[in-house]
Amino acid sequence: MGFLKGYISIWYKKIPVPTVIWTANTQTPLPNTTSAVLKIVKSGRLLLTHPNHSTIWSTNNNTTSQSPKNPIAQLLDSGNLVVRDADDENPQNFLWQSFDYxxxxxxxxxxxxxxxxxxxxxxxxxxxxxxxxxxxxxxxxxxxxxxxxxxxxxxxxxxxxxxxxxxxxxxxxxxxxxxxxxxxxxxxxxxxxxxxxxxxxxxxxxxxxxxxxxxxxxxxxxxxxxxxxxxxxxxxxDICDNYAFCGSNGICNLAKSPLCGCLENFVKNTGGADSCHRRKALKCKNGTDGFKKYSGIKLPDTKYSWFNKTMNLVECEHECLKNCSCTAYSSLDISKGGSGCLLWFNGLFGIRVLSKNGQEIYIRLDSSEIPEPITKGSHPSSKGKKGKIIFGSLLLLTIMILLGLSLCFYFYKKSNKKERKLKESLDIPLFDLSTILRATNNFSNNNKLGKGGFGDVYKGVLRNKQEIAVKRLSKNSTQGIEEFKNEVIYIAKLQHRNLVKLLGCCIQGEEKLLVYEYMANKSLDTFIFDETKSKLLDWPKRFSIIIGIARGVLYLHQDSRLRIIHRDLKANNVLLDNMMNPKISDFGLARSVLGDATEANTNRIVGTHGYISPEYAGDGIFSVKSDTFSFGVLLLEIVTGKRNRGFRHPNHSLNLITHAWKVYKENRELELIDEHLAPSCDLSQAQRCIQVGLLCVQQHPEDRPTMSSVVTMLSNDCTLPEAKEPGFFTERRASESNYSTSTQGESSKNECSISLLDPR
Missing domain, CATH: 2.90.10 (Agglutinin, subunit A)
Structure with missing residues (x-):
């Protein structure tokens, strides 16, 4: 660093050709560098002064209320000129740096x-x-x-x-x-x-x-x-990179003459305007629009765009169809096979053909312009032989991973190297126990958020200020290493905005910990079942939570890499972030089913009383319809503000879902709505939710809708079928039975005998 041609500059020392990388006084060259002085003053500012021109240049770092004790200026090996306090123990606390200017x-x-x-x-x-x-x-x-x-x-x-x-x-x-x-x-x-x-x-x-x-x-x-x-x-x-060179919806191709043309299925605007429009205008009605894939291009200008890091392409397509102004979508991140969602609105500018490393974009067209219409719930990338190969590969990979983990776990129990091998089997970040202890203040009671079947949950703050939630496996927990491993296997592979994100785990000695993103508003049950907090959840918020949970379960059943059955969907396994967005948690009891299977059988009944479906409790058969049943119970609880388990009515001993069906048959279902919702409630929407909830809790699994149908019924004004009689346990029989469970929220691992099923 020094004076060069009237300027104070930074350049390479070991390169013979003077190559300047930064200049201070760019606008005011010095008339005579021999008289110029660069100095640092007590406030920590750098000043370039000249006897004839006073201050030529200075830094603008005098923004802190407290002056540095011992300000110094340093030129770092990185080429960064910095000002810092020599008495500050952290050498990275810069008062000013040239890299910022x-x-x-x-x-x-x-x-x-x-x-x-x-x-x-x-x-x-x-x-x-x-x-x-x-x-x-x-x-x-x-x-x-x-x-x-x-x-x-x-x-x-x-x-x-x-x-x-x-x-x-x-x-x-x-x-x-x-x-x-x-x-x-x-x-x-x-x-x-x-x-x-x-x-x-x-x-x-x-x-x-x-x-x-x-x-x-x-x-x-x-x-x-x-x-x-x-x-x-x-x-x-080249010229194709000039901003909006081919106008709206145009594409530039150096290999063609003229360079500019319209995207396929688009035509030039009349009147000489340098832009293009769709050959067939969008109707923006349900089922009238679709998307066509365009490949090998530079993606358009993102000034008018929206993105989501957790959505997949199917969700991205659905999100775009909700907005008439949305004109295209693509994957956000292609580094790991494609993830995230990027939406464009209105005209598309800056598209060009690339000879290598071009990308794919899905552009909205009238459905008649698309040779093979996209069927509901599918995606163009999943069609054909390539889709089958990818699906088969993923299925084989899934089987291999699950088999490998099962074998590893078998040897863990037989080997003295249990901890090390368990760590090697988990493909997620591992935290040191010391990091977790520091973050949670040694699992202080002041940091304790709650307790579940897994053990206690604590709030923590990492050194980078990130807030976390830590689930600590208790020695006395009804859940054990199987559930711990299960949670890691499944949730680490799931990415959706309505599923809680697993950041990593810690396995050290007898400590087994799961580290999650922190949810500021804790679980849903702390709101809907609390007399005071329930007032904070007006109807729009509750309906948004219902839709979010439904989409999360739909993702597990249909759109995830693994077909997942949660098996423990309930109010205290739905967490709320700082914007009250719902995120499904606790996958310790979840199971996957292979291929197109939708059900499985088990001799070990797990779950939470009040949410378990009749066929699962009675015969050990669990399926996607078991989750549908649990969702229906949860939906009714959200609308009514009442627990299914422990529900009391002065005129009968029925549980909540049976009571709801009774008043529904008498056309009095509006009586079910939580009284706190009166000022904000959309009655027709709430009534629809009650009927959808009752459809979900019907006695026979084949009568219950899939979660795809549930999302459609909640989101549209379609005609709903009549709900049939629900499956249930009465409160009297449940209390007399051998159904073994702890209090709500304390355990999710319950055993029950087949004799308990008592349909009405």
Missing amino acids: PTDTYFPGMKLGWNFETGHEVFLTANKNESSPAPGNFTAHLDPTGYPQIVIKSGTQEVYTTGPWNGLRWSGTPSINPDDPHFKYKMNMNPREVYTRYEIVNNSIYLRLVLSSSGVFESWGWVNETKSWFSFIKSPM
């Missing part, structure tokens, strides 16, 4: 993006020309509008977008190789900040990205043999 060079380790807490944006500004570092017309930003993408602007006008980050590269930069041995790109998003950066893997090379004065983002690498820099990636690459 770059000029034209994007350097390894530098974050390009936004800090939402401070409102500060890190962006690049091109030089005016090759001989002057004064700010030019072009800037490069990470634009967080919609889904983040890098945008180059001339003034305020976009001239180029990279397309969205797809987990491997920016969609429009096919030359970036995620397996490059020299450098790695990453994109990070959280509520506090969003940024992209790249790191050098091999420290023996020199690499820099420069925004040129002509608006080209160019990657440069140093070649020792030739003692020169070489350019290996440029953005924009």
